[in-house]
Amino acid sequence: MKTKSTRRVFAQAGLGAMGAAAFLSGRRAEAQSANQPVDQNPIRRRGTGLRAINRAKASPGFTLFSPLEGDGTVYLIDLDGKVAHTWKMAYPPGLYGYLTDKGTLFYNGKIDGDTIQGKMPFHGGVAMEANWSGKVLWELRWPDQHHDGRLLKNGNILLMCSAPLDDEVARKVKGGGGGEGGGRGGRGGPQKMAGDYLVELTTKGQKVWEWRSWEHFDPAQEVIVDGGRAEWSHGNGLAELPDGNIVVSFRNICKVMQIDRKSGEIMWKLGPPMLSVQHAPTPLANGNVLIFDNGLHGNSRVIEVQPSTQEIVWKFQEPVPTGFFSPRIGNAQRLPNGNTLINEGVFGRFFEVTSAGETVWEYVNPHFGFAKDPAEKQQNDVFRVYRYTADEIDRARRTA
Numbered sequence: 001m002k003t004k005s006t007r008r009v010f011a012q013a014g015l016g017a018m019g020a021a022a023f024l025s026g027r028r029a030e031a032q033s034a035n036q037p038v039d040q041n042p043i044r045r046r047g048t049g050l051r052a053i054n055r056a057k058a059s060p061g062f063t064l065f066s067p068l069e070g071d072g073t074v075y076l077i078d079l080d081g082k083v084a085h086t087w088k089m090a091y092p093p094g095l096y097g098y099l100t101d102k103g104t105l106f107y108n109g110k111i112d113g114d115t116i117q118g119k120m121p122f123h124g125g126v127a128m129e130a131n132w133s134g135k136v137l138w139e140l141r142w143p144d145q146h147h148d149g150r151l152l153k154n155g156n157i158l159l160m161c162s163a164p165l166d167d168e169v170a171r172k173v174k175g176g177g178g179g180e181g182g183g184r185g186g187r188g189g190p191q192k193m194a195g196d197y198l199v200e201l202t203t204k205g206q207k208v209w210e211w212r213s214w215e216h217f218d219p220a221q222e223v224i225v226d227g228g229r230a231e232w233s234h235g236n237g238l239a240e241l242p243d244g245n246i247v248v249s250f251r252n253i254c255k256v257m258q259i260d261r262k263s264g265e266i267m268w269k270l271g272p273p274m275l276s277v278q279h280a281p282t283p284l285a286n287g288n289v290l291i292f293d294n295g296l297h298g299n300s301r302v303i304e305v306q307p308s309t310q311e312i313v314w315k316f317q318e319p320v321p322t323g324f325f326s327p328r329i330g331n332a333q334r335l336p337n338g339n340t341l342i343n344e345g346v347f348g349r350f351f352e353v354t355s356a357g358e359t360v361w362e363y364v365n366p367h368f369g370f371a372k373d374p375a376e377k378q379q380n381d382v383f384r385v386y387r388y389t390a391d392e393i394d395r396a397r398r399t400a
Helices: 007-034 167-172 390-397
Strands: 049-053 062-067 073-077 083-088 096-099 105-110 125-130 136-141 145-151 157-164 194-201 207-212 235-240 246-250 255-259 266-270 279-283 289-293 301-306 311-316 331-334 340-344 349-353 359-364 382-388
Touching (some): 062 096, 096 382, 105 145, 125 145, 157 235, 194 235, 194 246, 246 279, 279 331, 289 331, 289 340, 331 382, 340 382, 349 382
Parallel strands (some): 145 235
Antiparallel strands (some): 049 359, 062 073, 073 083, 096 105, 125 136, 157 194, 194 207, 246 255, 255 266, 279 289, 289 301, 301 311, 331 340, 340 349, 349 359
């Protein structure tokens, strides 16, 4: 039986042929595209710059960051991810910078040295203050500095530092790999175990206050939870409270504590199982502390803790926990509208969440380094990130 041909059948046949041609053409285009070089850096392949924004819910302002593998440039971007201003600082790459209450830029830089911290990845060594145009107002070098430095309300500088421990003290410290004695440096051979100390200095380098961890820590209680024995406590963040006391984070022993500036005594302490290799304790106006809790098992979270009760009163963690993880570095900031800005430091990803956990802004640092490294080894990690309001930026501009 013959099938009756109609205009519709011929039309369908024609479209089929045309579709086949288009399909083949598309496959050829794909083949040509497939022959193009593929960026061997997986983070960069996933996309950089502005990734998402909900303008109705995001907190207005400008975000400041400095790539750890950068050239010393500090970037200020708007909510669209466009660069609004930069500072080109000396001593690249630096640790991080932030805007002071005066509107100036406080910057922690790196200087290689022969000290224990001078050979570690997160050494510092120099702190400085600059105006909007980048003019350095003062510069202070302190070879023992690592990780953090802050400008105090009294105009002095508070630095996180470390020094070699006495062998007798080091032998008492429990935990860590490689037995109960000394340690092995990040870039060198056997060396003495390092212990943290805080030092307050004038901008001219005069010492006015010092606190030594080994004079206040009990080796039986402050056990190395993670890390080898090159360092005991591995301080990684500090902040000044309104009353002048200091909040400090010690990664290796998984502790955040408040130190009395007058007596040097530890006023309160947070630790495991609440905390796991945490970073960046940030005091809030309500008396609580915001902490970036890195975690050891493939997932991170941000928690707000009430020190007096040692309760977690708010937290952010992805519904699929492994969707948010920075094994080291990172910080969080509570924004004026109640949202929280989070820095997933190792992957250079900054995102903003509401109190209910909804993501309303996301940006990935597009600056990878070091330039001399092959693409697959370049990183875009960022130690700290901060958001500033338009008024705060206007105040900063007036410092030029």
